[in-house]
Amino acid sequence: MTGRTGLRVEGLAVARGGVPVLTGLSFAVAPGEALILRGPNGAGKTTLLRVLAGLAPPFAGRVEAPPESVAFASHADGIKAALTVTENLRFWADLYGRGFDAAILDDFDLRSLRDRPAGTLSAGQSRRLGLARLGVIGRTILLLDEPTVSLDVASVARFADWLRDRHLAAGGIAVIATHVPLGLDSPVLDLGPFRADPRAAAHQGTDAAFL
Numbered sequence: 001m002t003g004r005t006g007l008r009v010e011g012l013a014v015a016r017g018g019v020p021v022l023t024g025l026s027f028a029v030a031p032g033e034a035l036i037l038r039g040p041n042g043a044g045k046t047t048l049l050r051v052l053a054g055l056a057p058p059f060a061g062r063v064e065a066p067p068e069s070v071a072f073a074s075h076a077d078g079i080k081a082a083l084t085v086t087e088n089l090r091f092w093a094d095l096y097g098r099g100f101d102a103a104i105l106d107d108f109d110l111r112s113l114r115d116r117p118a119g120t121l122s123a124g125q126s127r128r129l130g131l132a133r134l135g136v137i138g139r140t141i142l143l144l145d146e147p148t149v150s151l152d153v154a155s156v157a158r159f160a161d162w163l164r165d166r167h168l169a170a171g172g173i174a175v176i177a178t179h180v181p182l183g184l185d186s187p188v189l190d191l192g193p194f195r196a197d198p199r200a201a202a203h204q205g206t207d208a209a210f211l
């Protein structure tokens with residue numbers, strides 16, 4: 001962990017392609033806590049996570065989170081296909097200036113796969129490796145976009161255990177967009193009430209197009 005800093009969002013609006021998707025978001029997540037983001041497809045979960053990660057600017061409002069403490073994890077896991085599972089994890093540990101603790105292999109049920117080239121892993125195994133990466137880089141604030149895609153039931157439970165017992169218990173923070181219940185005793189933020197009015201956006205576009 002790089003510090004015990006919380007995440008705070010005030011009056012935040014986020015946009016895609018210049019069109020507001022969510023508006024009026026204010027929340028805080030303290031060390032040791034997770035926040036689950038809920039909303040149907042297209043609600044703006046990924047867009048919000050990207051802004052929280054500093055990968056896109058806010059449309060309005062502000063995000064308080066030290067960039068050096070944040071890790072964003074989505075479908076692009078950054079796995080090096082030619083390296084083995086252990087070599088991948090060591091690579092990320094080195095990149096982030098961290099020591100490598102092989103216990104992470106057990107946390108994500110990767111021990112029997114440790115010498116396999118990552119390019120030969122199944123989709124779920126590959127996802128487990130991508131999640132294990134989060135365990136070696138030592139970032140405090142994890143922003144997770146559908147982390148359980150491709151995982152079987154046991155692997156979802158294992159991931160939830162790691163999140164609760166290792167990451168959150170050590171003072172970490174997680175904001176998780178997921179359609180799958182993780183069994184965490186964490187607050188859920190329903191993005192529905194914060195969706196920007198599409199008619200207002202469409203109206204703006206129409207005005208711009210026809211005036």
Ligand SMILES: Nc1ncnc2c1ncn2[C@@H]1O[C@H](COP(=O)(O)OP(=O)(O)OP(=O)(O)O)[C@@H](O)[C@H]1O
Nearest residue numbers: 016017021039040041042043044045046047048177
């Ligand atoms: N590059 C883009 N340009 C314009 N609009 C975009 C772009 N990417 C996404 N959108 C739109 O922004 C809105 C929010 O998308 P986002 O990916 O944040 O939703 P989501 O809640 O993560 O959805 P899902 O559950 O399907 O992953 C959607 O209406 C989407 O179509």
